Amino acid sequence: MSEQTFVTVGRRKKARARVRLTRGTGKIVVNGKEPADYFKTEDFTRSALSPLSTVELADQVDITVKAEGGGLNGQAGATRLGIARALEKMDSELRVPLKQQGHMKRDPRSRERKKSGQPGARKRFQFSKR
16 A cells, blocks of 8 residues: 655745655655755744644654745745644644634735836835925
8 A cells, every 4th residue: 555645835925845744753855855945044043843732743743845936934934824724624624723723824914016207116215305
């Protein structure tokens, strides 16, 4: 009998993370690297893997993540949502604790577009009265 694989997608800002979750020994790979090596900062790594600590399954599942687009912060958020969705697919009982910790919500905040006649989205050029 083949091992059951749960495949999900997480998104945040311009980033996408394709997550493959199987029951296993706790091996986690993000774009071919260890999460700590890929995400560089401890905050991003902790954020990305927080659904596992919420449901305490870090040593019972193997996870492979393919993250692309955006920056490391967006990819960490996308990975977090993808892992939470995969855990819910694996066991629907986990939905309540994941949802209570806010892991099941897709963060809608995104970059605001630059407006014409301004240097950025909100910043204005210096006003001169005379």
